[in-house]
Amino acid sequence: MNKYLYDVVIIGGGPAGLSTGIKLAQKGLKTLLIERGRFCGAKNLFGGVVYTSSIKEIVPEFPEVDPSPVERPVTEEGYFFLSKEGVVKILHTKKRADESFTALRAKFDAFLSEYALKKGIDLAPKTKVIDFIRNNGFIEGVIVDRPTSFEDPSPATIKAKVVVIAEGVNRLLTEKAGLVTKTFEPEEVVLAVKEVLQLPKGELEARFGLSNNQGLAVEIFGEITKGLPGTGFLYTNKTTISFGIGIFLKSLMDLNLKPYEILEYAKLHPYFRELFKGSETLEYGAHLIPEWGIKGLPKPYGNGVLVVGDAAGLVNPLFREGTNLAIYSGLMAAEAIFYAFEKGDFTERSLRRYEELFKDSFIYKDLVMLKDLKTFLLSNSHLFQVYPEMIYDICSLYFSAQGRYKRDVIREIFGIIKKKRGYWGILRDFVKIGRFLW
Ligand SMILES: Cc1cc2nc3c(=O)[nH]c(=O)nc-3n(C[C@H](O)[C@H](O)[C@H](O)COP(=O)(O)OP(=O)(O)OC[C@H]3O[C@@H](n4cnc5c(N)ncnc54)[C@H](O)[C@@H]3O)c2cc1C
Known part of the structure; x- marks a missing residue:
């Protein structure tokens, strides 16, 4: 030998x-x-x-290395709450452009x-x-x-x-x-699928409102995973977009769902259909994320x-x-x-x-803090279903300016909250999330 x-x-x-x-x-x-x-x-x-x-x-x-191993500095970062009909975006422009890429x-x-x-x-x-x-x-x-x-x-x-x-x-x-x-075990891993999409030349910056040294990083909740515990993501590269979803393997197995079908379904959502119009899929792949x-x-x-x-x-x-x-x-x-x-x-x-x-190290302390994360997410899957829809419906009413008395609009908003989750339900969720994070 x-x-x-x-x-x-x-x-x-x-x-x-x-x-x-x-x-x-x-x-x-x-x-x-x-x-x-x-x-x-x-x-x-x-x-x-x-x-x-x-x-x-x-x-x-x-x-400052040449050739650069990264794509774009992340200058805008945040969350999209995706409902069946549309999206509510929470984005913040970062104080420093060189923290992440x-x-x-x-x-x-x-x-x-x-x-x-x-x-x-x-x-x-x-x-x-x-x-x-x-x-x-x-x-x-x-x-x-x-x-x-x-x-x-x-x-x-x-x-x-x-x-x-x-x-x-x-x-x-x-x-x-x-x-x-x-x-x-299936409840200990998230199965992620991702596509790299190429937009027609020059379109990426126009569609995302970016200059050539700006980049966007977004996590997406709600309809993107069909309301299952997990998230979607969208990141802008130099000339391409990384778009994908990650869902607990257990949820996919329980419902006999294939992650690629969910990703394809997400791409048909009216918001993404328009955003990705004319794009070409350059790569796709799947990978597990350890959540044990x-x-x-x-x-x-x-x-x-x-x-x-x-x-x-x-x-x-x-x-x-x-x-x-x-x-x-x-x-x-x-x-x-x-x-x-x-x-x-x-x-x-x-x-x-x-x-x-x-x-x-902080890594260990963070893992201790998040020790019950997977149980929390899997047993509170309503967070992924109810809230994105509710937030979207509330915003649609609030920003509608449809020539109505505003007290009626506000009453309708409270009606949405009551119907979708109930005041006590929301209070319970806040307490649960607060307890979990504290
Ligand atoms: C969809 C998705 C999105 C993510 N997004 C982010 C993000 O935005 N930011 C972030 O920081 N992290 C993110 N992560 C997590 C991040 O990718 C991983 O935590 C990180 O890559 C772990 O690095 P690693 O070197 O431990 O493992 P890996 O990157 O998986 O590398 C393992 C290497 O070992 C090699 N290998 C395996 N077995 C053998 C063998 N028997 N012999 C020889 N070689 C072997 C593999 O080929 C591979 O190159 C994401 C993960 C996924 C799946």
Whole structure:
């Protein structure tokens, strides 16, 4: 058997794996990153928006980099409440235009991997890790889906002192490493589908009222998911739009719904039909989002192994945070690895350092705060059905100026509230939401 020796092997070239690699390279650790895709980003899909503060931790010169890995600065951000008939928009213009950017993963991850290569890590694309080399309860490297040599067709092995699992949401290897007992249940993941739409040339900025260095990021509630617990999203890229939906897998399975049908249905909504008129679908894809929360986190360390990013369940769906948490977890993993190298001890005694750093971080505190999020959303699905319709109906009346006595209009508005949810119902919802967030 062929045996290579690295200090660290990282499985997965998403933001978690790449940030770990970039940080490790700073101290000259011999690091190999293995990515199953043709290049980093080739297989990855997100909304999405990336956040400057986290990227600067690994690429200090960002966003002043050439070529740019991002699309547009997010200058306008907010929510759309979509009813069957129309939309109510709440948008705010951001104080700072450089806090976040829209991005496409094929470009963003590829940029980070080029950067990591320049910093000195090795990269093995088109290679899939299929198992680990184990020795007396220790993980001592990985086994990949490539033959050892022309003469020896058995899978190649690569030895390392520490293996970092950055495989994303599927966490098959995390399970193989014995750090979780099961992958996930349908109520623990959101299934997202997304299309990248190209508008006729020059139309994007005109349709969204943007100049060439402005961008829009919107989350959409209500009819976009047919009122199911989940959201839609719309982000403007340089010349395209990222448009998609994410719905709890359990809700889709219960109702036997296919997410693509819901997305197609959303595109037929009068508002989006007009907005996307003449557009062409360039890409589409589907991906899971981990929502197992703090209660379902894997043990993030073991003897010779650490887990980072989505594989560790580090997503904050309420605040649309994922890539940044992946990056921060990669940095914390690298710190723990430095500590282990200082001590010359790669057992879980040293690598536990990662969990200590994690528990001290805002990521852990946020996950604790949102510990009941999925239960809350799944058991309050009316929030996604009733409110967008009600808000739209109220706005339609309020802004109608139809030559009526305004007290009658206000009475009608109260009538809508009473009919759709009832005053007590609304009060109960506010108390529930308040309690949940506090
Ligand atoms: C629809 C959608 C919208 C989102 N929107 C946003 C957003 O707007 N902003 C945000 O911050 N986050 C967003 N997220 C979340 C964000 O994408 C993730 O949290 C983030 O990508 C996690 O990074 P990661 O490196 O842990 O995993 P991933 O990005 O999934 O990377 C995992 C990598 O591991 C590779 N891999 C897997 N198994 C193997 C193997 N056996 N061998 C070799 N390689 C392997 C994969 O090919 C992949 O490259 C969104 C997610 C989705 C699905």
